[in-house]
Amino acid sequence: MSQWLTLVARNVLRHRLRTSLTLVGLIVAILAFGVLQTVVKTWYAGVDGAVPSRLLTRNAISFALPLPKSYQKRISAVEGVRRVTHLSWFGGVYKDSKNFFPQFAIDAATYLDMFPEILVPDEVRHAFLRERRGAIVGRKLAKRYGFKPGDVIQLRGTIFPGNWEFLICGVFDGRDPKTDTSQLFFRWDYLNETLRLRSKAQADQVGVFAVDVASLDSVADVSQAIDEIFRNSLAETLTETERAFQIGFVKQTEAILISIRVVSFVVIFIILAVMANTMAMTARERLREYATLKAIGFSPGYVARLILAESVLIASIGGAIGIGLTPPVAAHLAELSATLFPTLIVSVNTVMLQALAAVVVGILAAALPMRRAARVSIVNGLRALG
Amino acid sequence: MTVVHISEARTGEDVLIALSDVSKSYRRGAQIVPVLAKLTFDIRRKEFLALMGPSGSGKSTMLNLIAGIDSPDKGSIRVGGEDITLLPEAELADWRAANVGFIFQFYNLMPVLTALENVELPLTLTSLGRRERRDRAQLALSLVGLSDRVKHLPSELSGGQQQRVAIARAIVTDPTVLVADEPTGDLDRQSAKEVLEIMQRLNRDMGKTIVMVTHDHRAAAHAKRIMSLEKGDLSYLVEQRLE
Numbered sequence: 207m208s209q210w211l212t213l214v215a216r217n218v219l220r221h222r223l224r225t226s227l228t229l230v231g232l233i234v235a236i237l238a239f240g241v242l243q244t245v246v247k248t249w250y251a252g253v254d255g256a257v258p259s260r261l262l263t264r265n266a267i268s269f270a271l272p273l274p275k276s277y278q279k280r281i282s283a284v285e286g287v288r289r290v291t292h293l294s295w296f297g298g299v300y301k302d303s304k305n306f307f308p309q310f311a312i313d314a315a316t317y318l319d320m321f322p323e324i325l326v327p328d329e330v331r332h333a334f335l336r337e338r339r340g341a342i343v344g345r346k347l348a349k350r351y352g353f354k355p356g357d358v359i360q361l362r363g364t365i366f367p368g369n370w371e372f373l374i375c376g377v378f379d380g381r382d383p384k385t386d387t388s389q390l391f392f393r394w395d396y397l398n399e400t401l402r403l404r405s406k407a408q409a410d411q412v413g414v415f416a417v418d419v420a421s422l423d424s425v426a427d428v429s430q431a432i433d434e435i436f437r438n439s440l441a442e443t444l445t446e447t448e449r450a451f452q453i454g455f456v457k458q459t460e461a462i463l464i465s466i467r468v469v470s471f472v473v474i475f476i477i478l479a480v481m482a483n484t485m486a487m488t489a490r491e492r493l494r495e496y497a498t499l500k501a502i503g504f505s506p507g508y509v510a511r512l513i514l515a516e517s518v519l520i521a522s523i524g525g526a527i528g529i530g531l532t533p534p535v536a537a538h539l540a541e542l543s544a545t546l547f548p549t550l551i552v553s554v555n556t557v558m559l560q561a562l563a564a565v566v567v568g569i570l571a572a573a574l575p576m577r578r579a580a581r582v583s584i585v586n587g588l589r590a591l592g
Numbered sequence: 593m594t595v596v597h598i599s600e601a602r603t604g605e606d607v608l609i610a611l612s613d614v615s616k617s618y619r620r621g622a623q624i625v626p627v628l629a630k631l632t633f634d635i636r637r638k639e640f641l642a643l644m645g646p647s648g649s650g651k652s653t654m655l656n657l658i659a660g661i662d663s664p665d666k667g668s669i670r671v672g673g674e675d676i677t678l679l680p681e682a683e684l685a686d687w688r689a690a691n692v693g694f695i696f697q698f699y700n701l702m703p704v705l706t707a708l709e710n711v712e713l714p715l716t717l718t719s720l721g722r723r724e725r726r727d728r729a730q731l732a733l734s735l736v737g738l739s740d741r742v743k744h745l746p747s748e749l750s751g752g753q754q755q756r757v758a759i760a761r762a763i764v765t766d767p768t769v770l771v772a773d774e775p776t777g778d779l780d781r782q783s784a785k786e787v788l789e790i791m792q793r794l795n796r797d798m799g800k801t802i803v804m805v806t807h808d809h810r811a812a813a814h815a816k817r818i819m820s821l822e823k824g825d826l827s828y829l830v831e832q833r834l835e
Contacts, residue, residue, distance in 0.1 A: 209709065209716045216704035498700040501661050502714050502761075503689025505682065584661040588696070 210508070214515040221488075225520060228484045232524025232567070233531065235477035236560050240532035241539060242470035243556045246463050248547050249456055251384045256449035260320070261417040261429055264451070266442040272411035273441050275398075284431045286424040287417055291316035294394060294413035298361030298370060300351070307347055308386070309361065310413075311394040314340075320418050323381040324391075330355075330376025338396050341372035344387030346549075348377045366397065368404055383551050417445070474563050481571035485517050489575030490590075496579045497587020506580035513579055517572035518565060525564025529557055608769065608801050609635040609658055614667035616653055627653045630667070633819070635769075640795040640802045642815035649821045651805045652773055658803055659692050659771040660684050672768055689717045693762030695772035695791075699754040701746040701761070707733060708742040711760045718765065732760035736790055752783025759790055763800065770794070772804040776811045788814040 218225055263281060265271040272294070282290045296309040312318075314335055318326055326334070326342060333355075334340045343353045353359065357374040372392050380387045394412065401409040419428050429445040436443045446454070456463070489496075496509045536550035543550075582590075611633055617626040627650040635641055635658075643651040656662035657669055660676045668675045671691065679687055694700075701710045711729040720728070733739055736756035746754050755775060762770050772791065776784035792814050794800040804815060812818045 209705075209713060212709065213702065213704065220704055494698075494700060495702060498694075498696070498702075499713075500685065501659070501688065501694050502692075503685050503717050505685055585656055588661075588700070 213512060214519060217516050218519055224484060228481060228520060229524045231477050231480050232521060233528045235473050236525050236528025236564055237531050237535060238473045239470045239563055240529065240552060240556055240560045241536050242466050243559060244536050244550050244552050245547065246466050247553055247556060248550050249463055253449055253452040253456060256452050258447065259419045259422055259425065260448040261419060261425065261445050262448055262451040263415040263417060263432055263443045263445040266444040269414065272413055273415065273443065275410045275412050278415060280435055281415055281417060281432055284428055286420050286428040288420045289316060289320055289418040290415055291320050292412040292415045293317060297365045298363050300359065300361055307388050307390060309390045311397040312391050314393050320416055323385045325379045325381055327376060333375040337373055337375055338393060339371060339373045340375040341390055341392035342376055342378050343374060343390050345377055345379050346387040347390060366401060366405065366408060383549050474567065478567045478570055481521065481567055485513065485571045485575045489513055489579050493579065493582060493587050493590035497582065497584045501584050510576040510580040513576045514572045518568035521564045521568025525561060529560045606637045607634040608637040608672060610670045612668045614657060614664045614669060616657065616664050635803060638799045638801055640816045642812035642818045643803065643805045643821060644812055644818055645821035651821045654821065655771050655773055655803060655805045659694065660688050689714060691768040693765065693767040693770040695758050695762050695770060695775045697774040697777040699758045701754055701757055703746050706743050706745055707738060707749065707757045710757055711764050714761060714765050728764055732764040736760045751779050752786055755779060755787050756790065763794060768801065770800055770802045772802065774806055775804060776808060784811065
């Protein structure tokens with residue numbers, strides 16, 4: 207190891223408590239930054255995972271308002287449409303209102319075909335299609351509440367009145383880690399038949415139609431054609447790509463996302479201030495050493511590089527540990543958050559951002575001490591107290 | 593012992609360091625404080641010169657100017673024929689690395705480096721290979737009697753031993769001149785004596801030119817020549833020849 211590297215490495219270990227505390231701060235900051243960035247990215251996961259050939263048709267006023275089920279046939283007849291299915295938000299409560307997880311009433315036969323990212327074993331699919339009260343649950347949801355095939359669970363309706371019983375037919379997985387497996391799907395025909403008895407006004411309605419378009423080139427035309435059919439009807443439609451739909455959904459929580467993003471950068475700014483203070487203290491204490499080095503012939507640049515390397519080395523070690531801890535902490539957070547975050551997968555982009563943040567903190571924290579140490583006159587530096 | 597005026601002592605023969613009309617002042621707030629005014633004198637090769645004078649008389653300033661770590665307001669300082677006041681900062685640093693060995697009052701060793709690494713440090717500025725650097729550093733440490741302390745950190749050494757490491761660091765590059773600013777100021781009597789004897793030996797046996805600033809008459813007595821710089825009469829130096 208060269209003398210310069212020896213000096214850098216030993217200087218890092220010189221004040222072990224100070225270096226350790228700075229490292230802890232850095233680790234926490236880089237970790238927090240990574241987790242918060244991952245939360246934001248996860249929020250947009252639906253947007254990223256949207257299939258371009260899938261359109262979603264909803265009530266033009268709000269997606270909280272339903273559409274008549276009868277629209278399905280007319281949408282299917284539009285040129286360029288290959289398949290149509292539907293889903294309806296149920297919004298039931300499992301035992302306690304804090305047990306939130308998404309529940310959808312679906313047209314079982316068509317929905318699972320149109321959403322191949324939901325992997326349902328054949329025997330589960332058959333059981334689901336056979337059993338009118340049947341439901342399938344995602345792997346994460348099943349794990350969280352201990353649901354297993356054969357269980358009968360009860361949900362209390364909030365949109366649709368009464369208590370609803372479902373028979374768990376099986377568990378589905380996601381095709382990739384981004385697929386939300388914290389959901390429950392049950393059969394719309396069960397919902398509809400029960401509503402005819404309990405709440406006739408809510409019967410024969412669905413939340414959203416999902417439309418599979420034959421060709422990507424005709425997505426815009428099909429979208430326009432569907433909305434044209436229902437213009438001036440009692441329930442006008444708004445058809446948009448799955449991506450646009452997801453963006454619209456996410457936009458409702460944009461203020462929260464912006465806040466999270468801002469907080470993630472504030473965390474970095476705070477650690478930058480802490481690190482800059484550490485480096486300033488360090489450089490001030492060593493001013494006489496730097497002056498000695500300059501006196502015996504070392505250049506101001508050599509001295510500046512000593513400080514820079516020490517700062518970047520500390521930041522890099524803290525950054526590396528913080529980055530290493532991010533995936534397990536994010537996974538644990540996803541577990542703790544129940545079904546709020548179906549998955550919290552740390553992306554390569556996030557890791558790169560974390561690494562960049564660590565290095566930038568290291569460089570900026572060293573900037574002023576470097577300048578001071580390089581510029582201080584030898585005579586004044588030699589007078590400084592060690 | 594003879595006492596002569598510097599103007600009488602200036603001979604020009606075998607001069608290593610020549611100060612001509614050197615002036616230096618410092619700014620203290622809005623006030624300008626003159627320290628040296630039109631100072632002219634020479635230091636001969638292989639000389640061991642002690643610079644004495646009361647605090648604030650400008651002796652450390654003069655040492656700093658000779659060592660090239662400070663620059664005069666006016667005048668020239670020639671060392672080995674080269675006017676160092678004309679050198680730009682980067683070249684001056686190279687010049688110091690090649691020509692000046694520093695011995696400080698508080699040793700100024702790198703606390704994270706061992707005695708051997710401290711002595712080796714100035715050699716990293718040369719083109720020497722690692723092996724040769726180590727050998728030279730070992731030799732320098734043996735010259736100051738610290739062959740058995742090479743792996744010790746400064747904090748594991750006494751003040752006298754640290755100062756000896758500093759001397760080894762100062763001589764390892766075989767510089768033209770050694771400058772020592774109160775080298776015994778932080779040492780007990782016995783350690784001071786040992787350090788001064790080493791400096792004397794370096795001057796006598798190896799022909800090293802040494803310029804030492806000191807308050808201590810006992811320390812100054814180890815030099816070949818003593819010059820007193822009196823505040824208020826900056827152009828007037830008194831020389832005591834001890835040889």
